[in-house]
Amino acid sequence: MAETRDIAALLRAQTPLILIDTPDEARVVDLFRHLLDKVLRPLYRWSITDGLRRLDIDLDEDRPAPDVGSTLRAIREARLAGTYVLFDLHPYLNYAVTQRNLREIVQREDCPEHTLVLVGHRMELPPELDRLAVRVPLRLPDAQALSRIVAEEIKRYPGAHGGRRVEVEPETVSAIVRNLEGLDASEARQIVRQLIHGDGVLDGNDLPALARLKFNLLNRSGHLHFEYDTGQFSDVAGLERLKRWVRRRRAIVLSPEPPPGLDPPRGVLLLGVQGCGKSLAAKAIAGGFGLPLLRLDFGTLYNKYHGETEANLRAALASAEQLAPCVLWIDEIEKGLASSGDSDGGVSRRVLGYFLTWMAERKKAVILVATANAVRELPPELLRKGRFDEIFFVDLPSAPVRQDIFRLHLAQRELESDAFDLAALAVASDGFSGAEIEQAIVSGLYAAHAEGTALDQALLLDELREARPLSVLMAEQVQALRDWALPRTVPAD
Numbered sequence: 001m002a003e004t005r006d007i008a009a010l011l012r013a014q015t016p017l018i019l020i021d022t023p024d025e026a027r028v029v030d031l032f033r034h035l036l037d038k039v040l041r042p043l044y045r046w047s048i049t050d051g052l053r054r055l056d057i058d059l060d061e062d063r064p065a066p067d068v069g070s071t072l073r074a075i076r077e078a079r080l081a082g083t084y085v086l087f088d089l090h091p092y093l094n095y096a097v098t099q100r101n102l103r104e105i106v107q108r109e110d111c112p113e114h115t116l117v118l119v120g121h122r123m124e125l126p127p128e129l130d131r132l133a134v135r136v137p138l139r140l141p142d143a144q145a146l147s148r149i150v151a152e153e154i155k156r157y158p159g160a161h162g163g164r165r166v167e168v169e170p171e172t173v174s175a176i177v178r179n180l181e182g183l184d185a186s187e188a189r190q191i192v193r194q195l196i197h198g199d200g201v202l203d204g205n206d207l208p209a210l211a212r213l214k215f216n217l218l219n220r221s222g223h224l225h226f227e228y229d230t231g232q233f234s235d236v237a238g239l240e241r242l243k244r245w246v247r248r249r250r251a252i253v254l255s256p257e258p259p260p261g262l263d264p265p266r267g268v269l270l271l272g273v274q275g276c277g278k279s280l281a282a283k284a285i286a287g288g289f290g291l292p293l294l295r296l297d298f299g300t301l302y303n304k305y306h307g308e309t310e311a312n313l314r315a316a317l318a319s320a321e322q323l324a325p326c327v328l329w330i331d332e333i334e335k336g337l338a339s340s341g342d343s344d345g346g347v348s349r350r351v352l353g354y355f356l357t358w359m360a361e362r363k364k365a366v367i368l369v370a371t372a373n374a375v376r377e378l379p380p381e382l383l384r385k386g387r388f389d390e391i392f393f394v395d396l397p398s399a400p401v402r403q404d405i406f407r408l409h410l411a412q413r414e415l416e417s418d419a420f421d422l423a424a425l426a427v428a429s430d431g432f433s434g435a436e437i438e439q440a441i442v443s444g445l446y447a448a449h450a451e452g453t454a455l456d457q458a459l460l461l462d463e464l465r466e467a468r469p470l471s472v473l474m475a476e477q478v479q480a481l482r483d484w485a486l487p488r489t490v491p492a493d
Contacts (some may be wrong), residue, residue, distance in 0.1 A: 002140050006388060010134060011039040015108040015112045016132045023121040024184045025087055032085055032117075038270050041115075044083035045346060046071055052084075067310035068092045074478055081112035087218045090120045099126055106132050106205065139183050146177045149185060150202075153192045153274065157200065157452065162352040167201040168409050176202065178256055179210050182322035187217050209324075210294035216321055223300050223316040226328070227293040231283035235402035237434065238493040242268070242392050253289050253365065265389050266359070267368030269333075269382075270492070271375050271485050272394030273478055274470060275435030278371040281492070286327040294320055297416070298336020302347070310354055317358050317366075324364035333370040334377040352379055359387055375484065393484065393489040396433060396471060401493060402426040409438045413445065420457050428464045431471040432449070440464050487491060 008266050010018055032043055036056050043056040051133055052074060069090065075084055092098045105114055106129070117131075125133055134268040141149070141437075150173060154166045176195070180188045191213045195206045217225045223460035233243050248267045267287070270278045286293035313369030328399050330336070337352050359368065368388070372378060383391065397405060403422040406429075410417045429437055441455075444463045448455040471478045 003136070004034060005033065007136060007473070008035050008038045011035065011115055012051065015080075015115055015134055016108065016113070017102075017129065018115065019123065019125065019133045019135045020117060020138060021121065021123060022119065022136065022138045022184065023086050023140070025119060027185050028117075028119050030087060030140075032083070039083070042080060044082055044084045045087070046084060046089075046200070047087045047397070049088075055085075066097075066412065069101070069477045070100055070457045072098070072105065072278065075114060075116075076101065076105055076111045078114070079112065080466050082118065085114045085117045085119060087119050089118055089443050090123045093126060093129070099128060102129060103132075126369075137371065138184075139310075140182065143177055143181070143412045145185065146180045146188055146434055147173075149180075150177060150192050153189065153196055156351070157305065158198075164200060166196055167203070169203045169367045172203050174256065175204075176210060178325070179207065179214065180325065182218065182324065183214065185489060191217070208292075214323060215294070218319050223293040223296065224314055224319055224323075225297065227283065227295055229283070229287070230287040230293045231280055232287045233284045235408065236277060236280055236284050237408055238397055238401035239277070239394065240493055241490060242270075242281060242285075242492045243288070245390060245392075245464070246285055250289055253291065253367070263366035266368050267328075267370070267388050269391045270369065270394055271391065271489060272371075272373070272492070273396055273433060273481060274373050275433035276394045276396060277434045278394050280434075282327075282329045282369045282371060285367075286329070289327060289366070289367065290324065292326045293329055294323060295331065296320070298333070301336070301351070310350050313351055313354060315359075316429065317362075320366050321362065323363040324366050326365075327367045327369055330368070330370045333372060333382075334372045334374050337379060352381070353377055356381055373481075391489045392492040393485040394492045395486070396431060396478075398425040399423075399430070401434065402429050402437060405434050405437050406441070409441050413441065415455065418452075420460065424457070425460060425464070428461055428481060432464070432467075432469045434470045436467065440467055443467075 007018070022028065024252065029045060033055065042054060044052055045055050046052045046066075048068075049067055052071050053063065054061070057177055064070040071086075075082075102116070104304055105111060105116060108114075124130075128237075149232060154168065157166045158164055172422070176192070180191065183191070191210060194213060195202060198206075198209070207410050212226060212228070215224070218440065219226070233239075233246070236243075245268065253264060254448060257265065272278050283293060296316055302309050328415075337348070337355065370388070381387075403426045406425050407417045408418065410420065432440070440460065440463045444455050444460045447459050447463065451459075476492055
């Protein structure tokens with residue numbers, strides 16, 4: 001592995017201080033054990049509980065007390081140069097005595113050319129030590145390493161369950177390995193164990209659970225929300241062009257090795273009239289691709305302290321990339337990226353700049369689905385070709401689509417659509433959005449319950465006649481949006 005070669009080169013060069021940023025201590029120990037035949041030096045491990053212990057040979061020797069001071073003094077007094085892997089040291093780094101001992105060892109003042117390896121997660125060194133350290137980030141396990149972890153856990157299962165073997169679907173194992181990317185070895189092993197020990201089976205039913213477990217592990221920023229209920233296009237009326245866009249890309253998105261020249265889809269921007277199903281379409285896109293759906297709320301990113309908003313955005317997008325492949329949904333994106341000049345100290349400009357850079361340079365399969373109502377508030381940089389694969393306009397539903405909407409919502413409430421004249425209802429609901437049609441059915445049900453009867457055609461027509469849809473209440477704004485979008489964007493239906 002490349003990281004093994006890198007660390008071996010540092011040890012041969014007698015680098016005095018190496019910092020490895022990882023919570024996976026077992027992996028570090030295993031890595032250094034593999035280096036023993038390449039770098040012939042004594043190898044020690046230290047922790048506050050076990051003290052200093054030699055790893056390369058079993059040697060019965062006096063060991064210093066496990067406290068930091070005794071350990072560092074013993075290292076300084078050792079006459080043979082060695083490699084010392086030190087865990088748990090970060091709580092003591094701010095003490096002057098610890099810093100002095102470390103500096104004298106690293107600067108090799110009256111001691112051999114030891115190499116100290118400090119291991120910790122997000123460890124910060126004092127400035128005097130930081131300039132002397134070489135940082136080595138451990139790469140996350142690749143597909144081969146993840147496959148090995150899954151195989152090990154499958155093999156281990158019978159020993160704890162009376163010899164019962166794991167029932168395995170080979171194609172599911174391949175999908176599990178792909179979805180474990182972005183995790184370190186210990187996190188991947190933890191999830192695989194949960195999937196196996198849940199029911200002793202690895203099949204397609206484990207993939208949604210894997211997505212949730214991975215999200216809970218990686219969403220450390222707290223700015224992403226996992227949408228447990230994604231939709232299906234069978235539950236969405238109309239939007240035929242959008243459905244076709246998903247169908248044409250599904251095989252590429254789910255393929256472990258996309259054909260040369262075809263990158264994962266970048267995503268779509270859904271413009272439209274309020275209540276016409278943009279949010280439902282975003283959920284259905286995730287369901288159509290068979291991917292987990294993450295929602296980013298820009299309102300939670302903004303912070304009054306300088307730089308915190310941008311840091312929050314970076315953390316959220318980094319978490320989304322670790323969870324790839326996935327669909328990232330940003331609802332009402334204009335509220336987070338609308339230009340506000342310098343009235344906010346330039347925060348909006350910096351957020352927009354970073355977001356555009358991420359959109360252009362991301363390599364992971366994070367498919368962005370953004371929805372917007374007030375398109376005129378969006379910055380032009382976001383709308384240029386290449387930011388999104390396509391900009392779809394979700395218009396008020398046509399008469400045939402309104403019939404399908406009535407059919408879907410009546411069926412959801414266990415009402416027989418054959419008992420209604422859907423064509424007449426479609427005519428009566430001209431100018432209604434999908435949400436307004438649903439609300440008319442709900443109001444009709446309330447009226448029927450109050451009268452002690454069942455919902456029928458007459459009651460539903462009464463509700464439609466009494467309602468005033470948004471296309472009437474805000475006629476000028478709705479028409480202005482349609483006039484702007486229809487010649488400039490692709491109709492979703």
